[in-house]
Ligand SMILES: NC(=O)C1=CN([C@@H]2O[C@H](COP(=O)(O)OP(=O)(O)OC[C@H]3O[C@@H](n4cnc5c(N)ncnc54)[C@H](OP(=O)(O)O)[C@@H]3O)[C@@H](O)[C@H]2O)C=CC1
């Protein structure tokens with residue numbers, strides 16, 4: 001699509017509304033419901049306004065607001081980028097009673113009237129050294145005069161340095177930026193310099209997936225899986241003169257070289273897409289301004305795609321613990337490791353270290369691993385992992401880590417103390433990486449409470465010009481989902497095609513050993529949602545295990561809605577599960593029925609063929625005792641009986 005010289009923000013419309021085309025500002029009125037600071041966007045065409053007095057209990061924020069007011073008296077830079085010809089009034093925010101009362105409790109009165117320096121007037125008043133950075137990005141690309149919001153329904157054109165400024169060059173940020181640029185927008189993206197371990201000063205183009213998550217993790221999974229394959233090979237006649245040995249430092253060096261290559265590739269992807277890459281930490285100054293290490297950039301839209309960082313609970317001795325960033329880049333392989341947590345990351349690393357012959361203990365605070373997964377899969381995977389030598393400590397919560405004189409670590413839990421660890425890893429979830437991007441001034445205040453993680457269906461935050469995608473938001477934290485969100489946002493903003501990411505039937509995998517793949521509902525969810533569900537399961541010894549002699553098994557499960565006969569959930573734990581489930585996810589997404597599965601010829605001999613040859617339900621769940629009778633009647637009626 002082409003962009004005219006005047007960009008209009010395609011304002012997402014709720015499904016029930018017809019999209020309206022008009023020249024006035026399309027605004028979102030935010031309503032705060034109840035005491036919770038969740039902000040729900042309610043679409044309307046009224047203007048947003050700032051309250052006349054803003055007081056804040058957050059000293060830092062108040063100070064920032066005061067500094068802004070002070071800074072606004074600085075003389076305008078002679079080389080400032082061209083400002084809009086028409087002077088602009090502040091955008092107006094309509095605050096709900098809850099937010100208004102929040103503000104009433106603030107302590108320092110700060111006048112913000114229409115005549116006060118506003119976010120939009122700030123740009124004129126920046127010191128010259130800030131503005132100079134602009135010239136770096138005066139590339140020979142099309143200049144767009146974006147429309148600015150005004151408070152009388154007429155439009156005042158305003159120029160920004162960029163149409164889109166993205167903070168964070170991970171999967172979601174890169175995807176949104178490069179497609180926005182493809183659609184004709186001028187785009188900049190900022191990211192911290194590369195390092196294998198993230199910190200307040202290091203990150204790298206590529207983000208979590210490429211540098212500290214999916215990709216290096218999968219490389220370590222590949223490395224470790226050989227051990228199981230060596231074990232399997234004996235039964236097939238392979239003999240080794242000596243036990244194969246693994247060299248951890250070779251793996252780390254090769255993995256890090258690949259990460260260097262990939263971060264370079266991602267820089268090139270951005271360059272080729274005409275996206276300006278700015279190295280440094282981005283902070284939002286106001287709804288249209290980003291500060292990157294002291295340089296100021298304005299943008300019609302700001303995208304927050306800063307991802308997440310590992311979270312370690314605050315217990316004594318936590319400084320001795322490592323997180324997944326460190327675990328991916330250890331100088332030496334752990335001899336004996338405790339892994340706290342029973343989620344994706346915990347199980348994947350347990351598999352890696354166990355296969356590489358470290359002694360692995362997993363501490364989970366519940367009875368089972370993988371909360372939220374299908375119950376049978378949860379049981380099956382922990383049985384299989386235990387058979388491979390991992391020791392699970394259930395219902396044990398970490399209380400402290402103690403370092404002994406010999407350097408070894410002990411983990412104290414509610415049930416006792418386990419000693420002698422070379423490493424203790426916490427895989428206890430991840431938190432949005434917003435701590436240091438704060439984001440000064442009122443915006444930070446709003447974002448702090450509404451949190452970037454609370455976005456609407458189009459990824460819009462509480463501030464209309466600020467958007468967020470990927471792990472920083474509280475949605476499904478998976479790379480392909482961030483890619484989908486980034487792409488949808490680029491279409492919404494720059495392709496005149498308002499697009500909502502579709503979270504139905506998102507397939508997922510856990511690369512533990514054996515791995516898990518799933519798509520659709522768990523048994524529990526299926527029964528809650530549909531009541532009457534036919535459950536097909538298969539728990540079998542795969543062909544490979546017959547000669548390998550290893551106790552490996554495979555578990556597969558199909559959930560079928562008894563009424564519609566659609567397959568509404570598909571689960572597998574066993575070799576190649578992620579590869580197999582990716583294909584079947586198409587069938588689930590397309591809403592195919594059990595009859596469609598049955599009509600598909602299997603590929604023999606494969607594990608995957610089981611999914612099309614499960615003939616008899618293992619059990620039928622009937623929430624409504626009459627439903628079977630009703631179904632029979634419907635079938636008879638349809639058949640004209
Ligand atoms: N293959 C993939 O696609 C991968 C995806 N990811 C993504 O990254 C996200 C983060 O992964 P991960 O860190 O494993 O997070 P998860 O949310 O998957 O798991 C966190 C685990 O830590 C436990 N836990 C949390 N707090 C504490 C505590 N204070 N004490 C003890 N245990 C605690 C949780 O227990 P409880 O259940 O009791 O809350 C849970 O078992 C995942 O949700 C996923 O979206 C990560 C890796 C791979």
Ligand SMILES: N[C@@H](CCC(=O)N[C@@H](CSSC[C@H](NC(=O)CC[C@H](N)C(=O)O)C(=O)NCC(=O)O)C(=O)NCC(=O)O)C(=O)O
Nearest residue numbers: 170171172174175176178206209210215262265479480483
């Ligand atoms: N799936 C294959 C390929 C893996 C792959 O996609 N490798 C990525 C690196 S990490 S993966 C990083 C991730 N890419 C993807 O997830 C690609 C997914 C899919 N191909 C798609 O287009 O949607 C991402 O952050 N994308 C941002 C964006 O695309 O805007 C790559 O770029 N390789 C180039 C090379 O090796 O030379 C495999 O497992 O072997």
